[in-house]
Amino acid sequence: MKIAESIHRILSREDLVTDLFYLTYFERYPDLKQQFDGVDMDQQAVLLRMALTVIHQYHEYGYPAAEQYLLVLGRKHSLRNIPEELYADWRDCMLDTLERYFEHEWNTELEDEWTNAINKATDVMCRGYEEFAINRLRN
Numbered sequence: 721m722k723i724a725e726s727i728h729r730i731l732s733r734e735d736l737v738t739d740l741f742y743l744t745y746f747e748r749y750p751d752l753k754q755q756f757d758g759v760d761m762d763q764q765a766v767l768l769r770m771a772l773t774v775i776h777q778y779h780e781y782g783y784p785a786a787e788q789y790l791l792v793l794g795r796k797h798s799l800r801n802i803p804e805e806l807y808a809d810w811r812d813c814m815l816d817t818l819e820r821y822f823e824h825e826w827n828t829e830l831e832d833e834w835t836n837a838i839n840k841a842t843d844v845m846c847r848g849y850e851e852f853a854i855n856r857l858r859n
């Protein structure tokens with residue numbers, strides 16, 4: 721299976737891979753739960769699933785629209801004071817979640833593709849932490 725097929729499956733299924741992600745994430749990092757105080761986690765899982773499609777689109781097609789979304793997403797995380805250092809653990813937790821979700825269909829090729837895609841996305845998000853990157857969107 722390639723990354724495009726995996727995202728197709730993620731979007732087609734009724735259950736949310738991202739529900740499983742947050743379960744795993746808070747099990748691993750209980751202290752981070754407080755960052756989400758007051759956040760509706762059902763809605764959050766829906767938003768994160770759609771963000772996975774943007775991560776895929778930026779990886780596969782390099783769309784400027786996807787890049788701009790990721791810049792804005794980075795900006796939102798910077799305003800929430802989420803340290804950039806958390807992104808590597810976030811990525812590893814997402815990879816483990818995808819492995820559990822896809823079970824025997826998961827393989828190293830797919831893992832490499834998703835690793836690459838998430839790394840590229842978090843690079844852009846981290847650029848979004850800098851004010852000038854967001855200002856550029858307006859010019």
Ligand code: HEM
Nearest residue numbers: 752755756759760767768771796797800802806807810842
């Ligand atoms: C590649 C990494 C990440 C992606 C793709 C991602 C994705 C998202 C998305 C799509 C949203 C919703 C934004 C919106 O309301 O429009 C969000 C919000 C949020 N994320 Fe992340 N996130 C990432 C990493 C992290 C990390 C490491 C943390 C730290 C624990 C975090 C904490 C939050 C919080 C607290 C919110 C705010 C929820 C709210 O205000 O309703 N995120 N994230």
